[in-house]
Amino acid sequence: xxxxxxxxxxxxxxxxxxxxxxxxxxxxxxxxxxxxxxxxxxxxxxxxxxxxxxxxxxxxxxxxxxxxxxxxxxxxxxxxxxxxxxxxxxxxxxxxxxxxxxxxxxxxxxxxxxxxxxxxxxxxxxxxxxxxxxxxxxxxxxxxxxxxxxxxxxxxxxxxxxxxxxxxxxx
Numbered sequence: 734x735x736x737x738x739x740x741x742x743x744x745x746x747x748x749x750x751x752x753x754x755x756x757x758x759x760x761x762x763x764x765x766x767x768x769x770x771x772x773x774x775x776x777x778x779x780x781x782x783x784x785x786x787x788x789x790x791x792x793x794x795x796x797x798x799x800x801x802x803x804x805x806x807x808x809x810x811x812x813x814x815x816x817x818x819x820x821x822x823x824x825x826x827x828x829x830x831x832x833x834x835x836x837x838x839x840x841x842x843x844x845x846x847x848x849x850x851x852x853x854x855x856x857x858x859x860x861x862x863x864x865x866x867x868x869x870x871x872x873x874x875x876x877x878x879x880x881x882x883x884x885x886x887x888x889x890x891x892x893x894x895x896x897x898x899x900x901x902x903x904x
Contacts, residue, residue: 740866743831743886743894748807752857753779753797755788763852765798767840772810776800811899814859817842821902824892831891835859863891 736742750772754760761778768776779797781790790796802810814835827833838856841848848854865886870878895901 741884743863743865743891745807745811745861746803746864746868747862748802748811749799749860749862750776750802750810750857751779751797751799751860752855754855755790755796757795760853761795761798764855767852767855768798768800768857771840771843771846772800772802773806774800774802811859811861813843813845815899815901816844820900821904822895824903827888827891827903829888831863831886831888831894833861833863833891833895835861863894 750768752764752768754764765776765778776798777800778795779799781792781794781796784790784792814837817837818835822833822835826835836856836858837843840846840855840857863886865884867884868880870876871880892903896903
């Protein structure tokens, strides 16, 4: 698709890589190390919002890790993830606002990743944010405003953009 107005051309703004271990301590430290090796960025720790007794999770306990990638780092990592899933994304992975998520069962599926027995194997979720230029007005601190309906990205537009730019088959 060619866009006459450059403000209507979608773009990938960020890629968030999330992994939940469910326990604090050594398993979380290993997951942090794996995420740092895979993405090349320093992950942050996420804490439990509430206590779940069945899973032995307490409120405030660190149980997960995530990394937010932007720019060229995000595109490079996304290309590796798409190669791991053979460039196929189900249509159900897309939201009504054009964002999509991919699940990776095993971090060793990513190309150029080696197994380290000391660290083990983790799975992860990769969430990709697709939006048009100008969405900053909803997030800025001063003179915040809403995005009009005609400027919002739809699921169909996002699927067309991902097919064209990343060469992905949406099934």
